[in-house]
Amino acid sequence: MTREEETARDSKIICEAIARFNANPCKECFDSVLRILRDSLIWIPGKMTISDADFETIVNSRVGDTRQFREDFRVKPLKLTNGEDYCLAIFSSPN
Numbered sequence: 001m002t003r004e005e006e007t008a009r010d011s012k013i014i015c016e017a018i019a020r021f022n023a024n025p026c027k028e029c030f031d032s033v034l035r036i037l038r039d040s041l042i043w044i045p046g047k048m049t050i051s052d053a054d055f056e057t058i059v060n061s062r063v064g065d066t067r068q069f070r071e072d073f074r075v076k077p078l079k080l081t082n083g084e085d086y087c088l089a090i091f092s093s094p095n
Helices: 003-023 027-038 052-059
Strands: 046-049 074-077 079-082 085-088
Touching: 003 027
Parallel strands: none
Antiparallel strands: 046 074, 079 085
């Protein structure tokens, strides 16, 4: 299966699980969404706090490289708002 086919399949599965959760917002449906997200290749917009040395490591890396961070880093997901509702944006492709 190509990356594009896998991304399309994952996107469809995620959308179906989210629709089930929206129709029946219970713990089981929410857990189902989280399990699918755990096993999927996804992008979550966020703000990363990282040391200068580790930033240089990232800048000098290529896609697919594995790097070891020297210091802890934090990723804080960006929350979108819709009126008074908060949303966590999750994308199945970078586009």
